[in-house]
Each structure stands twice: as structure tokens, then as C-alpha cells.
Amino acid sequence: MIVGACHAGLGSVAERCRCKLMKLLLVEDNLDDADFLAASLRRHNVSDIELNHVTSIRDAVIQLRLQRFDVVLLDLHLPDGSGMECVDAIQAAESSVPIVVLSGQDDEEFALSILNKGVQDYLVKWEGETRAILRAMRYAAERKRSELRLNYLAQYDSLTEIPNRQHFQEQLERATARARREGRKVALFFLDLDQFKVVNDTLGHDAGDNLLREMAVRLRRSIRAGDVLARLGGDEFAVLLEGISGALEAESIAKGILELIAEPFFVDGREVNVTTSIGITIYPNDNSDVATLLKNADIAMYQAKEQGRNNFKFFTERMHAELLEYHRLEQEIRDAISNEMFTLVFQPKVNLVTRKLEGLEALLRWEHKERGNISPTEFIPVAEQSGHIVPLGHWVLEEVCRTLNRWQAASLPLVPVSINVSARQFQQADFHRRIADVLRHQNVDPSLMELELTEGMLMEDTDLAKHGLAQLKDTGVRVSIDDFGTGHSCLNYLRRFPIDVLKIDRSFINDIDHCEDSQLIVEAIISLAGSLRLSTVAEGVETRHQLNFLVERGCTVAQGFLFGQPLVAREVMPFLEDLIDDAPGFATARLPTNKQTA
Ligand code: C2E
Ligand code: MG
Ligand code: MG
Helix, strand or coil: CEECCCCCCCCHHHHHCCCCCEEEEEECCCHHHHHHHHHHHHHCCCCCEEEEEECCHHHHHHHHHHCCCCEEEEECEECCEECHHHHHHHHHHCCCCCEEEEECHHHHHHHHHCCCCCCCEEEECCCCCHHHHHHHHHHHHHHHHHHHHHHHHHHECCCCCCECHHHHHHHHHHHHHHHHHHCCCEEEEEEEEECHHHHHHHHCHHHHHHHHHHHHHHHHHHCCCCCEEEEEECCEEEEEEECCCCHHHHHHHHHHHHHHHHCCEEECCEEECCEEEEEEEEECCCCCCHHHHHHHHHHHHHHHHHCCCCCEEECCHHHHHHHHHHHHHHHHHHHHHHCCCEEEEEEEEEECCCCCEEEEEEEEEEEECCCEEECHHHHHHHHHHHCCHHHHHHHHHHHHHHHHHHHHHCCCCCCCEEEECCHHHHCCCCHHHHHHHHHHHCCCCHHHEEEEEEHHHHHCCHHHHHHHHHHHHHCCCEEEEEEECCCCCCHHHHHHCCCCEEEECHHHHHHCCCCHHHHHHHHHHHHHHHHCCCEEEECCCCCHHHHHHHHHCCCCEECCCCCCCCECHHHHHHHHHHCCCCCCCCCHHHCCCCCCCC
8 A cells, every 4th residue: 555745736637636645446456556556646746645555356346345535546357357347346346436447558549548437537658748637537537526426417316315206116117126036015105295386486496495395394304214215306206115015014104204294394585384285106016116105106296186185095996996987987988978968957046135046056967877877076076087078068068059049039038048168168368269269159148148167277287377368258157156165265265256147155054054263154154255345155055044144144146946056958948938027936835845956
């Protein structure tokens, strides 16, 4: 082992690094060559290089395991290997160390050819002066650093500095292979922050970025050292847990994560509260390849979100069965659309002051050949996820127009008919134009058309929603917010959105009879709507007690089984007729208890 002596002024590269000792491992079995290098370092008074000399690959590997080197100077003819073999062995022992190979005059070409195979530079023995040798070593170190940096960038997320999706997938691949060999289990967690968008929208993107960074730090703390945490993109994170005992352990880790995330964050000096939803899949229980594992965890995560967020959900066999059912239903919806198997029913909305028909809500019905009536609550979500809701919604729009025209042809007075619009439809850039086109083609007065949107659709991206709503209003249709009170409306936005009606969700109406909180909420919504000059429609009114409560609080319109089940178009006609003369209007008892439609 030889240590160089002090020297200054070896050129700019050396000067830059002068403050730092460079540890050099020389792997060279020819002692003359080794002595030559040591002597020339001494001759030039080089003090910032610590030269360590070994004579075989075996010894080099031992040294690399024992200490960190800044560069390896590697002869390619060693007693225990030659050529590329030597390079491979060094790399296997320490992949991050730069390598400069030493070649003789006769194998310079070979040295050149392996330059991009993990070798940063080569030197022809010892044809250059010391200065050239040193420069080669330092450039090699520099090149290796940028190579490592590039590797890092390809594998790590630059915002949070944790592994990215690419890296995570590779780790997952390895982990499942290991688990297969060793008969162990791997859990995959898929996390998605709840309402991260709201943070971004209200506090700004920089705050959002900071939150994600903090999130990564906190998640890191909640898992074990060997577990892999990655950011898959946006507000999605994933965790890979190897050697997990089973669902019970996964559950306790998931609970730990939820608790840790639920603690307030401090972003830019402000307290921010967020929650997360976690989907969990376990290999090999949910027996799958890597791509499917991620997909399964994603599906489970969505289920967790649907069940009210801030919780976790396993992807289980039952979930798998649901998945198959989903695909079956999706196919059947496709067929039912092309075979025109869907029909519409209309539920009356009653003016609580005049007791007359104020409007109608069009609701889809589907009578399945084998399974009988399938509820919209079952098929609408599938139609939404699969995108079938777009053509189906278009059909609803046209069918409502045709029905209005038939009623008009029968010389009946008309009332506005509302249709339910789903997010997928509202998100279409030309949705307003489609509405306008249909109304124009069918020659229907736009004021007879009302669109029911839900809070979630509007709060997702408030700027876009405002723009979309303005476009819809320009067509002349009315807009109402359906199921109001169940989502997370920001009242500020509500004030700025061009809407006409709030429909109080039927869960609140249902609870009026026995829950004081619901009474307060209903009261608050009615008074809020009043101050925003919106009308309120109470959904799902079933009892007289509920009706009285609503009338007393000033609710203007109600809809529900108390007044009637949804009716087919023909059954609506007598109620339209009632509008002509001074008929007594909707007495709740007068209405047919409809058998065929609900
Ligand atoms: P929604 O828009 O809130 O419609 C009201 C639902 O409440 C209807 O269920 C209606 O039959 C039911 N309902 C009305 N009065 C009462 C009552 O007094 N008590 C109870 N318990 N329920 C009552 P339906 O027809 O099963 O529709 C369920 C949901 O499916 C609708 O909720 C709507 O979100 C969706 N939907 C229905 N038709 C369409 C459509 O054409 N397009 C879209 N996108 N969604 C639709
Ligand atoms: Mg509705
Ligand atoms: Mg509703």
C-alpha cells in the first residue's frame, strides 16, 4: 500500500479537488507497473491521492467490500481473470465506483470497445505523464457521478426523492419472484390522497408540492426499513411490503398509515388536514402478475374511496367476482343501448304552495330479459365507468324531447323535465353543443329542459365547472344540483356558479322524522338557497310529517313517493291536464299508488 506525497499545481481538475483526498484502488499484478505509478505520484508530490494496491480480482473485491473508493484503476490481465470478466467482477462488488482500465499498447482497441460497458475511461500503460493519469482518473469520477445522477433521475421522483413508478415496478417484480421462491407473501398498498385537488386549488401548487414532500417523509416513517415506498404520479403513492404474514398484518400497517396521515400537516406555515384511501392486494393470495397486482390495488383503492375515503380496502376474491360482474353488465348495457331496451319514467315534482305539478324528473328504467328490472343505482355506475353513459345519456335527452313533443301534440301544457347528467357527459367539451343541437332539432323550448348535476362534478375542477355551467346556461336550459348536501360543496363556489335549483338529498329528508341534525341541515339548505335566490326541491318525501316540516321551513317544491312513484309518459298526461283548469292539484291521497314503475 503506497501513499502519495504533497503537491500543488497539477492543473485545474486537480486543483478543484485538492481539498478532498481521492482514494484509488489499483488492481495490478505486475509489480513493476504498480511501482511505476506509485513512483510517479511521489515524484509529482501528489498528496491528495491515497493509493491502495491489490494484485487480484479476489483481493480487489475484498477491499471494495471493506471501504469506499473514488476510483478503481484496473488491469485487464490478472491471475484470476481477464478482459471484461475483471470489469464485471468489480461492478458486481460495487456498482457505483468509477473504473479506469489499464491497457497495454496491443489491447487499446479492446479497452476502447468496453468504454460504455460500465467503464468510464482507459489509460495505455504508462504512456502519459502523471498529470494525464490523474486527469483521466478525475474525469472518470466525474463521468461516473453524472451517470449515477442520470440513473437516479430515471428511477426516482424528483419532487419527493423516493422511487418512481418505473423503479417500483422493477422492485415489485423482484419481490414477487423472491416471494415465489421462498413461499412468502408480498403486500402492495396503493394510496391516493383524498381531495388533494382542493389543497392545490385553494393553497396553490407550491403548497401542493410541499404537502407531497411531507407526505413522502411521513409515509417513509410508517413503514419498515426494507419496504419500498414510491410515488406513482400525482397524489398517488405505493408501498411494497415483503415478508408480510397476511391480511391482519397488512391491516394494522394500513391503519397506522391512515392515523399518521390524519395528523395535521404544516405547509407554508398553514395547517392542512388531509386523508388518504388505500387499496391493498396480497401476492400470491390475489394470484397475479405485476401489472395486475397494481391494477387490483388501484381497484381496491377506488372502493375505499367510494366507501367514504380515509380508509383501506382489500382486493379479495369477492372483489374479483364483482369485477367479472362488472364486465358482464358492461357488455349487457352495450347491447341494451343498441337494442333500445331502456325506457324512461317520470317522477312528479310538486309545488308545495299551489300543489300543482311543477316539473318532472326523467329516470331510466331497464327491464332485463332474464333478471327483470335492474336498478339505475346498479347500472348507472357501470355505464359511467365504461363510458356507455355518453350514448345512453344522449338517448335520454332525445327521448325526453320526443315525449315533450308528444304531450304538446296532445295539446297539453308542459312543465320542465329534468334529466340526470353524469360527470362523463359534463366533462365532454362539446356537451353544451350537443344539448343545443338536440333541442333545436326536436324543436323544444330550452326552458323546458333542466339538467341535474351533482356537487362532486362541480367541485372536481371549479374553474372548468364554472366555464361548463356558463356554456350550458347559454343554451337556455335550467341547472340544478342533485343530491345536495352529500358532497363537499364549497359555498363560495356555489355563490359563483350559475345554477337555479338545489335538490336536497333524500337521506336528509328521510331522517327528518327522527334526527335533529338532519332537520338542522335541511333548514340550513333551505335558507342558504333562499339567500342565493335558488329554489329548493326536497327529494324522497315519503311522509306527511316530512311534508309539513318542509312547508313550514319554506321549501318550495317536493318530490317523493308521498306524491307518487315515477310514471310512464302516458300516466303523466292527466296531471298535465290538471294544469289547464282550476283543478285542486296534488292532494297526496289522490295520486295513484303506481304498481308498475318504481
Ligand atoms: P336521483 O337523481 O337522486 O333520483 C331520485 C331517485 O330517488 C330515483 O331512484 C327515485 O326513484 C328515487 N325516489 C324518488 N322518490 C323517492 C322516495 O320517496 N323514497 C325513496 N326511497 N326513493 C325515492 P332511481 O330511479 O332508482 O334512480 C337512482 C339514481 O340513478 C338517480 O338518483 C340518478 O342519480 C341515477 N339515474 C337515473 N336515471 C338516470 C339517467 O338517465 N342518467 C343518469 N346519469 N343517472 C340516472
Ligand atoms: Mg336526479
Ligand atoms: Mg337525487
